[in-house]
Amino acid sequence: MNCPLELTRFIALLASEFDDLDPNIIGSDSVYKEVIEWNSINSVVLSVIIEAEFGVLLEKEDYQKAVTVAELLELIQTKSD
Amino acid sequence: MDNVRIVSIGAAVPQKKLLSSQVSFESDETRSQFIRQVGVTEKRYSQNRLTAGDLCFSAAQKLLTEVAWDPSTIGVVILVTQSPDRLMPATAILLQEKLGLPSSCLAFDINLGCSGWVYGLSVVSSLMQTLKIDRGLLLAGETAVLASEDDTSYFPLMGDAGTATVLELSMHSEPMVFQFYSDGSQFEAIHAPNSGARHFADGGTEAAQKYRAQMDADQVLRFCLRDVVPNIHSFLNQLNVTVQEIDYFVFHQANKLINEAMRKKLNIPEEKFPYSIGQFGNTSSASIPLTMVTQLREQMAHKQTLLCSGFGVGLSMGHVLLHTENIICHPIIEVAIPEK
Known part of the structure; x- marks a missing residue:
């Protein structure tokens, strides 16, 4: 289970990069491919900020596996261990 | 690679x-978002009315005039492109005749994209050194002919450009160091x-669509x-060269988002990392010399240490460390687009 502080920090990180994303209406169960307009630019933007923040370069399959914001963070944390 | 020197670089784009x-x-x-993140504000595009061969021809013709070299003294011409005039013969052979180069001149194409200028530089230099050819011409150009105008991710990125680099044998040149x-x-x-013999596009809308890049x-x-990034790190480590010792990192202009991520990982200061993608898009093998001509023209006239890195389609990469002096970069040429 993710610590809420880490989740809050992760949501703040996403909000800092994606202008139209309101951190107040995103929760652990939010589907990140819905809150972020999922296209070929944004998928690269997301990979770049995750790599810069956590040192983890996610694979295409990872984005298929993780559906919610919490699942994505959990996957990143697993890979960074 | 010893005894070969870059004398001058020129570039041509559609008007x-x-x-x-x-x-x-x-x-x-x-x-x-594309303009902000990928970094392309505008590009040059001739709607396939000018080929990479046409643009390289304009760049080369102007360059040979500027350096006052008689075309008959050129012993090798190589064109790096993935948008040749025809699949056969090699476009470099057509340019041998068009530029007035001698029939003794070696002329062939290299099928490479983003990494191509670095590979071409290595091949031309090797041939000059091995065969004792005094003067050589490296052409690198691309047009967006393989991009479909309907494609909203690839087409907006790709621009047209042709470049020419002239080289000469010189006993006093600094070595060029390559890694591939x-x-x-x-x-x-x-x-x-579907662009080649493996799945030949022999007609039909679907086949033609699959021809596209x-x-x-x-x-x-x-x-x-x-x-x-790790390859560049290891290259610098092997050469015992630090980021601080390099004046400019002239990278292939892939996509600003990706290039910036690479720059940050390599701890390269922004002022050492020029971009031409904003005005010209991703011009494949032309992007490194185009960046020199458009962003570093004045600096290239002085002594510089450059790390040039091409990376992409293949997938392939090539890096070269250059200690240059007095490379003359001529102003970019704008080529009129012929009527259909």
């Missing part, structure tokens, strides 16, 4: 600009599926951060 605001995107939001890397397992990251930007990002 007409295509602004990113005029290109089709899925939405206005995607367009502004190829990974055919990732070829589908950037490819044109496509790119998986996520896979390209992974290649750049996972393979290219």
Whole structure:
């Protein structure tokens, strides 16, 4: 289970990069491919900020596996261990 | 590589600009995001009325005049392109005749994209050194002919440009140091599926569509951060050269988002990392010399240490460390687009 502080920090990180994303209406169960307009630019933007923040370069399959914001963070944390 | 010196570099682009605001995107939001993140504000695009061969011809002709070299003294001409005039013969042979180069001149094409200028530099220099050829001409150019105008991710990125680099044998030149890397397992990251004999597009809309180039930007990002960045690190370590000792890092202009991620990982200061992608888009093998001509023209006249790195389609990469002095970069040439 993710610590809420880490989740809050992760949501703040996403909000800092994606202008139209309101951190107040995103929760652990939010589907990140819905809150972020999922296209070929944004998928690269997301990979770049995750790599810069956590040192983890996610694979295409990872984005298929993780559906919610919490699942994505959990996957990143697993890979960074 | 010893005893070969870059004398001068020139570039030519179609006269007409295509602004990113005029290109089709899925939405206005995607367009502004493309301009902001990918970094292309405008590019040059001739709608396939000028070929890479035409643009390289203009650049080369002007360059030979500027350096006052008699074309009959050129012993080798190589064109790096993935948009040749024809699949056969090699476009470099057509340019041998058009530029007035002698029939004793070696002339052939190299089928490479983003990494191509660095490979071409190595091949031309090797031939000059081995065969004792005094003067050589390296052409690198691309047009967006393989991109479909309907493709809202690949087409907006790709621009047209042709470049020429003239080289001479010189006993007093600093060595050029190269490193190369190829990974055919990732070829589908950037490819044109039906463009050759493996799946020949012999007509029909579907086949013609599959002829078009496509790119998986996520896979390209992974290649750049996972393979290219460590490769550059190891290259610098082997040479015992630090980032501080290099004046400019002239990288292939892949995509500003990806290039910036690479720059940050390599701890390269912004002022050492020029971009031409904003005005010209991704011009494949032309992007490194085009960046020198458009962004570093004055600096190239002085002594510089440059790390040039080309990476992309193949997947392939090549780096070269250059200690240059007095390279004359001529102002960019704008070529009128012929009527259909």
